[in-house]
Structures are given as C-alpha cells and as structure tokens.
Amino acid sequence: MRLRLVPQETNYDFFRWRKTTFGASMVAMVLSLVVWLSVGLNFGIDFQGGTTIRTESTQAVDVGAYRAALQPLNLGDVSITEVFDPSFGADENVAMVRIQAQDGEESVTAETVNAVEAALQQVDPSITFPSVESVGPKVSGELVQAAVLAVAAALVAIMFYIWLRFEWQFSIGAVVALFHDVLLTIGLFSLFQIRFDLATIAALLTIVGYSINDTVVIFDRVRENLIKYKKKPLQEVMNLSVNETLSRTVMTSGTTLIALIALLVLGGDVIRGFVFAITWGIVVGTYSSVYVAKNIVLMLGTKRDWSKPDEGAGTNFGTPNA
Incomplete structure (x- = not known):
C-alpha cells in the first residue's frame, strides 16, 4: 500500500x-x-569588507559593555549583535562583533583583532573567540x-x-x-x-x-x-x-x-x-x-499541435476562458 x-x-x-x-x-x-x-x-562580511569576530562566553552578553570597551580603539563602524539559538545551552552566550575595513587597509590587521579581543576579555574574562573572518573591501x-x-x-x-x-x-x-x-x-x-x-x-x-x-x-x-x-x-x-x-x-x-x-x-x-x-x-x-x-x-496563449512548425504561436488560444 x-x-x-x-x-x-x-x-x-x-x-x-x-x-x-x-x-x-x-x-x-x-x-x-x-x-x-x-x-x-x-x-555580511563577504560583501561589506572588514572582520567578523564570533565570541562565546558562559556569562550573559552585555552589548553595551562590549561597545564601551571597544570605543577607545576608534575602529569606526562596529556592529555587535547577540546570537540566539534554541540549540544553545544555558552557559552558551554567543555574539558577533563586526568591524568595518579600516581606511587604507585591505582588511582589519591582526594587531587590531588582538586589541579587540583583549578589550573584550577585560569585560568578560571567560570570553573565547571561536572564529575570526576577514574580507578586504576590494575582494x-x-x-x-x-x-x-x-x-x-x-x-x-x-x-x-x-x-x-x-x-x-x-x-x-x-x-x-x-x-x-x-x-x-x-x-x-x-x-x-x-x-x-x-x-x-x-x-x-x-x-x-x-x-x-x-x-x-x-x-x-x-x-x-x-x-x-x-x-x-x-x-x-x-x-x-x-x-x-x-x-x-x-x-x-x-x-x-x-x-x-x-x-x-x-x-x-x-x-x-x-x-x-x-x-x-x-x-x-x-x-x-x-x-x-x-x-x-x-x-x-500557445499552439495546440506541437508536431507542426510554429507559425502563429501565442495566437491560437490567445483569449483563454476567464
């Protein structure tokens, strides 16, 4: 069956x-x-150019504290978003930190990334950085x-x-x-x-x-x-x-x-x-x-007999029933 x-x-x-x-x-x-x-x-970072840093911590994400820690670095446009997912456990708090490509640079330098990570660790010592993705503006x-x-x-x-x-x-x-x-x-x-x-x-x-x-x-x-x-x-x-x-x-x-x-x-x-x-x-x-x-x-409309050449396609049944 x-x-x-x-x-x-x-x-x-x-x-x-x-x-x-x-x-x-x-x-x-x-x-x-x-x-x-x-x-x-x-x-995303693929089309915008810059660097995306993924953070993970056992403590709750405090977007305001993250932003305040990064402000002295003068990085320009920085976007910080908390990531919510039903598969995350209670101790999995994930955020995405997006940093625009700096003027005159193809991508955010390793020194800048290290400075960002150090600044965030001052806010939350338990924070880790599972992935870092960088794409230059030209690319x-x-x-x-x-x-x-x-x-x-x-x-x-x-x-x-x-x-x-x-x-x-x-x-x-x-x-x-x-x-x-x-x-x-x-x-x-x-x-x-x-x-x-x-x-x-x-x-x-x-x-x-x-x-x-x-x-x-x-x-x-x-x-x-x-x-x-x-x-x-x-x-x-x-x-x-x-x-x-x-x-x-x-x-x-x-x-x-x-x-x-x-x-x-x-x-x-x-x-x-x-x-x-x-x-x-x-x-x-x-x-x-x-x-x-x-x-x-x-x-x-369309023709009816497909075995014949298409002399007037679209006209044979151009006025279908409403």
Whole structure:
C-alpha cells in the first residue's frame, strides 16, 4: 500500500482566482523591490569588507559593555549583535562583533583583532573567540559583482533552455516566475534584515534550480495534454496538468521541507540564513510554478499541435476562458 498525501485523482480549480493571485504576486514583487531599495540589505562580511569576530562566553552578553570597551580603539563602524539559538545551552552566550575595513587597509590587521579581543576579555574574562573572518573591501566588491553575474547568467541560461524545449511563451512564464522567487526572497531578507552573504547567493541559485524543475515538470504535462485534448480550452488543459502533477509536487516539496525545517531548528545560527532562504524559496517557488508561470502562458496563449512548425504561436488560444 503506497502512501498518498493527496488523492490519486484530483480536480481542484487552481485558476479560479487566477487574476487575484497573479495580481497579488505582482504587487508582492513591487513591494519587495521598494523595501530592497529603501531599506537595503544587511550585507555580511563577504560583501561589506572588514572582520567578523564570533565570541562565546558562559556569562550573559552585555552589548553595551562590549561597545564601551571597544570605543577607545576608534575602529569606526562596529556592529555587535547577540546570537540566539534554541540549540544553545544555558552557559552558551554567543555574539558577533563586526568591524568595518579600516581606511587604507585591505582588511582589519591582526594587531587590531588582538586589541579587540583583549578589550573584550577585560569585560568578560571567560570570553573565547571561536572564529575570526576577514574580507578586504576590494575582494568584497568583486564578490558582489560575481554574485550578480551568477544569478543573471542562471536566469538567461534557463530562459534560453525553456525557449528551445518549449516555446517563447513558456520561456517568459518561467523567467518571470524565477524573478518573482528571487525578488520576494531578497525583499524578505531586506525587510527582516537577515544577514545577506555568499551562502545566501548559493541559496538563491538553489531556489532558481528547484523552482524551474517544478515548472518544467508541469510544462511537460501541459505539452502532452495539449496534444491529447485538442478541443479542450487552454485553461482547462492547464488546470488538468497541475492536478495530474499535484501528487508529485506535494511529495517533493513536502519531503524537502521536512529536512529543511529540521536544519532550521537544529542546524545552528551559522547556516540559519542559508536554510531559511531555501525553505522560503521552496514554498514560493512551488506557488509561482502554478500561479505565475502558468498564468503568463495562459495570458499569452500557445499552439495546440506541437508536431507542426510554429507559425502563429501565442495566437491560437490567445483569449483563454476567464
């Protein structure tokens, strides 16, 4: 007896509120862009340049005392944040001390790091420093460029692949859905000021790959059903295709989320931003595969007979049923 999270045959009307869901997605994209441009991202040390010192102590973290101890060093912009994690014990008190790259220096010098550690030990003799990460401003600038190019190249390559495999309407739908996923993730990171670093870029690329996989699976079924049901309206074919792949979508997304939620709760603060980005991306990517990518194709229309040359793609069913 096989486990089924959804019935073998379903007939949910996914496109009943297609105008509302698509409109909500477009509004969410605009709001994410506004938040990103107005609030900005909380860049990690990878993109900002400088040094991050991780502290650990058996005593409670006193951010004010830490800041007062470092003030005589004249280090410029110093950020001190206490790290909370349910996996920490009662005697594990962790903080992150971020120091900007000093003028004229590629990174914070070892002497400066030693001075910071000595100053903090005056406040709390039990304090230890498990890790120290340094990135120069020149390197961080190159990392920003490389990150933007990596995401852009992935989107262009995917658009070209979908165009070759299906039609240009499908290509546009897939890329708009990917922009939707990436933009909403960035907007969420900006809104809650979650640390944005190279691990987050890796998470964004993972989201792009996962989302396009789900989209292509449904696109394949749409293409098969367009040939099989030549007289059925495009919206009904789309709806049928989503229903037929629903079990696969729920099983794939559900099992992935189980592992991600376990990592989110028990994985520790070091990987929390990365895991949170992928978790959010799985949810929004599954949503966009239906309510963004398929809506775009539904609005643009597509040809019915895939065995014939594409002379008027997008015009045969350019006016789908509402």
